[in-house]
Amino acid sequence: MIGNTPFAVCMVLVLLGLWALLFRRNLIKIVIGIKLIENGVNLYLVATGYVRGGIVPIYTYAPPDATMVLPTPQALTLTSIVIGLATTALMLAFVVVIHRHKKTLDGCKVTELSG
Amino acid sequence: MKRWVTLAAFLVVAGCLLLGGSRMRPFGAPRFDLMDRYFNTWSQEEVAANNVVTAIVFDYRGYDTLGEATVLFTAVIGVALILRRLRR
């Protein structure tokens, strides 16, 4: 049956992002790895609020006498997604400026602090 | 040498995450839901909105939305400061 499989799948997403963050040298791939970690955490937050046999918590055209899913994790995930967007925009701006100045996208070659 | 240490640390973190993720509360039966049941029952009388998630984001927890608007504003200011064109 289903068991706890959705939680384990979210953890697999976080682990894939962590692997891309640790073992790759291209700067854009590191940014993609951080984005994968954020996506896995957001999916995990929404999955904790599921009630078996529930519908979306909206009263417009709802079937009568239905149990609803918990709405609070969905409201907090909205804030988390917008904060992830702000972080990604700043990281990509840094990558563009590094490429303009050093002419390279390798993470092991940009180790000086000034210049 | 550094790669083997990183690989060992990554495997330890992977084991902890997978083991902890599959031993959570059973999927589909959350245990602490007193606040969400209050939101589901009383949000149509107090807020007069059909959408419970929007009522939580803008009325019951409006301060979090104010903080999030500030974070978005700060991110745009940061990007505009980094990507400016200096006169040479």
Add this chain to the structure above:
Amino acid sequence: MSVVVRTVARILVPVILVFGGYVILHGHLTPGGGFQGGAVAASAVALVLVAFGAPSVKGLKSPFSTLEDLGGVAFVVLGFVGLGFTFFANSLAGMGGLFGSPVPTGPNPGYLNTAGTLPLMNWAVGFKVLGGLGAVMVLFGLFGGDDDR
């Protein structure tokens, strides 16, 4: 870009903006709201930037910045409306007038005239997100536009 992409982009940009406005407007009745509708409407700016290249968004940095400022100021001013109780109280709900009718409990087809200050807050946040994302995309497009091509 080729002729096909440019023609389809000219047709699709008003449709995307209207759909974003629809998602923002019905935020208290259907899934959606301020943040989601603003993100949908900002994808029209991305479509213009991809289809027509960097010189087509040259004069658009200050309109998007003004739009974001107006949205943020309107959001804080709407918080001061319900200052009789607390800072963010929803004092227009169920009191008649603009957006004031009460809602019958239980499942119902949605009525647009309900939910107090919620639709006004949806518009403020929608303009703020559209202005912010549009300004970020225009900044990225204008920075990389002076490479030797």
